[in-house]
Amino acid sequence: MTSYVARRLLQAVPLLFGVLTLVFIFMHVAPGDPTALYMRPDVDPAVLEQMRRNWGLDQPLYIQYFRWIASFLTGDFGFSLTQNRPVSDILLERVPNTLILSGTSLLLIFAIGIAIGIVQAVRQYSTMDNVLTVGALFIYSMPSFWLGLMLILIFAYKVHQLDWWPEFLKFPASGVTSTNYDLFGAGQKLGDRIRHLVLPSIALGVSSAASVARYMRSSMLEVIRQDYIRTARAKGVPERSVILKHALKNALLPIITLLGLYLPFLFSGAVLVEYVFSWPGMGRTIVDAIYQRDYPTVMATSFIFAALVVVANLIADILYALVDPRIRYE
Amino acid sequence: MSFKLVGLSLATALAVTSVACERQAPARQLIIGEPSDVGLIFPLAHRNYDLDSELRRLLYPGLNSARWENGRVEYSVDDMSLARAWEFDADSTAITYVLRSDAVWSDGEAIDGQDVVFTYNLMRRLGSDFPYGDYYRAIDSVVAREPRRVTFFFSRRYPQMLEHSGYSIVPEHVYRDYEPTIEALARHPALREPGDSLVVSGPYLVTEWLPGERLALRANPRFAGEVKIENVVIRFVPEATTRVVELENGSLDVVNPVPPELLPRLAEAQRFRLASRGARFYDFIAWNGARFEPFADPVIRRALSLAIDRQGILDGLQVADFAVPAAGPWPPIFAQAAAESLEPDPYLPDTARAIFASRGWRDTDDDGILDRNGRPFRFTLVTSPGSGLLRSSAAEIIQAHLARVGIDVELRLLERSALNDLVYFDRTRQFQAALVGWSSSLDGTHVRDQFWPPDAQYNVTGYISAALDTLIPQALASTTRDQAARYWSEAAKVIATDRPLAFLWFYGEAVALTNRVRNTKIDTYSVYQNLHQWTLQP
Numbered sequence: 001m002t003s004y005v006a007r008r009l010l011q012a013v014p015l016l017f018g019v020l021t022l023v024f025i026f027m028h029v030a031p032g033d034p035t036a037l038y039m040r041p042d043v044d045p046a047v048l049e050q051m052r053r054n055w056g057l058d059q060p061l062y063i064q065y066f067r068w069i070a071s072f073l074t075g076d077f078g079f080s081l082t083q084n085r086p087v088s089d090i091l092l093e094r095v096p097n098t099l100i101l102s103g104t105s106l107l108l109i110f111a112i113g114i115a116i117g118i119v120q121a122v123r124q125y126s127t128m129d130n131v132l133t134v135g136a137l138f139i140y141s142m143p144s145f146w147l148g149l150m151l152i153l154i155f156a157y158k159v160h161q162l163d164w165w166p167e168f169l170k171f172p173a174s175g176v177t178s179t180n181y182d183l184f185g186a187g188q189k190l191g192d193r194i195r196h197l198v199l200p201s202i203a204l205g206v207s208s209a210a211s212v213a214r215y216m217r218s219s220m221l222e223v224i225r226q227d228y229i230r231t232a233r234a235k236g237v238p239e240r241s242v243i244l245k246h247a248l249k250n251a252l253l254p255i256i257t258l259l260g261l262y263l264p265f266l267f268s269g270a271v272l273v274e275y276v277f278s279w280p281g282m283g284r285t286i287v288d289a290i291y292q293r294d295y296p297t298v299m300a301t302s303f304i305f306a307a308l309v310v311v312a313n314l315i316a317d318i319l320y321a322l323v324d325p326r327i328r329y330e
Numbered sequence: 331m332s333f334k335l336v337g338l339s340l341a342t343a344l345a346v347t348s349v350a351c352e353r354q355a356p357a358r359q360l361i362i363g364e365p366s367d368v369g370l371i372f373p374l375a376h377r378n379y380d381l382d383s384e385l386r387r388l389l390y391p392g393l394n395s396a397r398w399e400n401g402r403v404e405y406s407v408d409d410m411s412l413a414r415a416w417e418f419d420a421d422s423t424a425i426t427y428v429l430r431s432d433a434v435w436s437d438g439e440a441i442d443g444q445d446v447v448f449t450y451n452l453m454r455r456l457g458s459d460f461p462y463g464d465y466y467r468a469i470d471s472v473v474a475r476e477p478r479r480v481t482f483f484f485s486r487r488y489p490q491m492l493e494h495s496g497y498s499i500v501p502e503h504v505y506r507d508y509e510p511t512i513e514a515l516a517r518h519p520a521l522r523e524p525g526d527s528l529v530v531s532g533p534y535l536v537t538e539w540l541p542g543e544r545l546a547l548r549a550n551p552r553f554a555g556e557v558k559i560e561n562v563v564i565r566f567v568p569e570a571t572t573r574v575v576e577l578e579n580g581s582l583d584v585v586n587p588v589p590p591e592l593l594p595r596l597a598e599a600q601r602f603r604l605a606s607r608g609a610r611f612y613d614f615i616a617w618n619g620a621r622f623e624p625f626a627d628p629v630i631r632r633a634l635s636l637a638i639d640r641q642g643i644l645d646g647l648q649v650a651d652f653a654v655p656a657a658g659p660w661p662p663i664f665a666q667a668a669a670e671s672l673e674p675d676p677y678l679p680d681t682a683r684a685i686f687a688s689r690g691w692r693d694t695d696d697d698g699i700l701d702r703n704g705r706p707f708r709f710t711l712v713t714s715p716g717s718g719l720l721r722s723s724a725a726e727i728i729q730a731h732l733a734r735v736g737i738d739v740e741l742r743l744l745e746r747s748a749l750n751d752l753v754y755f756d757r758t759r760q761f762q763a764a765l766v767g768w769s770s771s772l773d774g775t776h777v778r779d780q781f782w783p784p785d786a787q788y789n790v791t792g793y794i795s796a797a798l799d800t801l802i803p804q805a806l807a808s809t810t811r812d813q814a815a816r817y818w819s820e821a822a823k824v825i826a827t828d829r830p831l832a833f834l835w836f837y838g839e840a841v842a843l844t845n846r847v848r849n850t851k852i853d854t855y856s857v858y859q860n861l862h863q864w865t866l867q868p
Binding site for chain 2 (some may be wrong): 030031032033036037038039040041042043044045047048050051054079082083084085086089090093094149152153156157160172173174175176177179180182275276277278280281284285288291292293
């Protein structure tokens, strides 16, 4: 297993370089200029030109690229052209926020998706199965950006106008914590963070949960038609145990592979959801950096995203081997 | 078993979140929603962002204090200025400021003339890291002969002397040992993680900065004036709808700015008020005669202008209360503009058609599009969505208006940076027509910046005018603001007549506040200029 992991990580190196090279080329050939942030009529165009020279943007693209690679390999992500701060400082602030949001959404995706899939499989062709199928397709087709705005309008605005609506189901529309977070005790702090996570993680994860439910339903249906399930039932094992103990384990095997598929999806979804919910994560950072042509920040954020996707895929493969003894990696 | 576990987890989560709901709101805390984060909180690392400017003035006041009054910027000394008086020398090429004896940095060090000298020297030494060269270019030297007297020597007398000598002052004792580059200064611990260690001189201290999330300010106990609201939190909420929803649900007290499309919704609500910042911005269509020959003819440009129903567009977009049709580059915020009141072009499509016909543009092949010598009157109009006063929607309506007089307009939407690059940065000007906007300066100099000389970066249509060749040098050589304003105003009239651009409308950003926020002074100059005097009703 160790050699397999090492080999996979080594294989990821050219992949990451390929991703970074493409991002570098796309960013630099796209029209726009980071000096636009300083563009004002009273700023002499010669000064803007000097800024470009200071940032090395007057050099041929390949020189800029090799310079960036050289500093990147020494662990220097550069200096943000627009925030006037080291990019590494920015990443240290933002990466944990994105991981928290994506991690929560991932939990939500699998918890809800698996639960709904089981119910649908057990009650195949029932009214509930049909309703859940239609609901899942409806939710699956909703863009996360739009869903986020709808959640804000309903749970952060409309319900605030209802006196009878429970206070704990009124959610904040944006941010990671409340402005008076520092005044809270430990329990309140945890609660406050959870409250701020609810809407963005639903917006980010619910459509994927609908798709997991579809996979889970078909996987479960396949498993519960197996002979060993019939045998368990014949032996008088309670139906709940048949489903949750005997069938669920095997039905989960194909679902685990989805982990590797959904993580990139979550990271790309985070770009929009973080923007809507003012969530200070990497998605919002990369959007702002792209708009402002902040090349060092875009490059560093892209690298982190790409690395997280590679690692997530690797984890999914390892998990698959752990849960399925038939799989052997060499 | 599993279901029990899930149920138990849910119950625990609900209990924990319920506890968080019973939070105590700290008394006298004002919460502001702004779209973008601040950059480095250092006045000389200043980006062209409104919030950067506002915070710079709030945390680091300059020697004088400025405000918008009677249609122009007025300078004075008050609790937001580090000086208590100034005087010009006999030939008005030097200003001596007398510093307040009670002005101290937040760490207790006295503010003296050396801080002023250090700040202005640092500006020069930063080079392109401080791109706003106008602030020091005409200043020969800054000398502190006594601790509380500092003199600015200028190369000549000119209208912006008070503005240029009134820039934010930074503490010498904190930053003197740092290399004069923004990259080096950014490594200062107080700038890297601003908190109580950030030394400022304004009414507020920075207590916490969570990048991308919020900036918390607390009243500076060493500030000489009175601060009415003890705690201010600026939250960064990029999405406009979220910002407005948070105002409506009580999470925010102030939203700055409110996007145009949400203004009608807030204007109707009783719980809020909208403060207009004055119509300082203007949207226009730049006609590039170099890329589409008919635009080189001023008569054709007039006909195009007559074919656009400005008021109709503002009414249709429901922003008529927040914008006015424009006649030229001289916005109504200026006193002279109010006095001269140039009339915007009326909507006269029949006249426009007649003018086009007089220039040989007729629909000879009955396809609904004017043509001349077999060439249709067809061009591409570029703009960017989500900017200005609903520019992409306005562009669609203008497209329809021009279609009514037989002109075929193809719309092309570009992302804002790409549009700026195409219109402003790329000097080959590879566009035919562009719907873009401009912010007028507060002293009239934008008339030069945008229209003179013909090869200037922001003179995007390459406009040439013999009258401007006379008027603008006269304005630039003026010694007083009144004298300069007369020349700028004359130049604006020439431009309005020549119509190198189709001036569409003037508009100003609006700030929304809950009614419990009082005593605000919000105008075209600043939103937070008297933030320390704002009050919060219970």
